Amino acid sequence: MINNSIFTKPSNCIFGFGIPNSKESFFEDQENASKDFAKMFGGVWSRYYYQFIRELEFTEPKLFVTGLKIKHNLTLEDFHKMFNSYYVVVLFSHWKGDAVEFSDGLKSTSEIVEGIPSSFHGILDLCVCHPDRLALLIREKKPNCLVRYIPNKATPIFWLNFYLVLFSYLNSNDLSYLKALEDTIFEFLKSKS
């Protein structure tokens, strides 16, 4: 069971990007049949840069300051290894059909769930937009792993700013991840209305 009263600090968390974060990987993904996100930008790097990378360049140094670990070009194997060393694993990626995009391609929900260690007693935060099926499968197969996700579609810019607020809040307060997440969602909803 997850203890909601444990304070979480960003240094106990890791943030992994399954979508490309560089010009090279963006263009490589255009040719890769098992990739999808970069293709949505029609092969135009400047559009991708404007809609995602620019914001990443702005938020990433601020996320580092909080003590958060960040992993780029996340492969499925890297993702599974993260569960051995961190209490909170955040997957920032793209969802398509029944699969999530990693640096080594789109991976099915069963492949993703299989590699999550059964001994993992932490939180998996899925920032991949409507990953309902994946969340259900994890809850069924890995009952010790608490899955969190917000079932809304949003732009990468929105999510980067959301996590920047969340981790800055965690860094400056003694809170559990779940409490910080709840408060951050509340603040975002308040600012939206």
Next chain:
Amino acid sequence: MSKISTIFHSYLSDNSLLDLEKLGSEDKKVEVSRNTSDTLKNNILRESKFNNNIVVVAIVLLCIIFGLGIFFAIYYRDSPTTIGVIFGGTFLSLLAIVSRLRKIWLEKSLMDVSLSVIEDMSPQDAAKFIQTIYYNMLESNKKR
């Protein structure tokens, strides 16, 4: 926003190429019609002609101000204060016209290049080209 970026903006907007992509968005194929490509070419062509006229007017104005400056400088050659004012005024007017002319010239060059490039491209490739220029323009405007 400059004229050229307004033209690009409306072209990209008509083809849904300004939409912000979301994590988890469904795959959508954007088909750029020949029609919107032709409208883009016509808009650039029209704006390019207008800019050409402005360039001619600005150059004529430049010559007139320069000529007037020389004329008044000779006419008031015995009054150093007046000559100072005339030179100062002429210099500032020329500076204003030249800086405006520079902007028009840059825009005109971009229009000419865009026109000549998209002329031989398929609508899909032209859309890619325009997106690249447009987003780079947005980026460089932000850096200024």
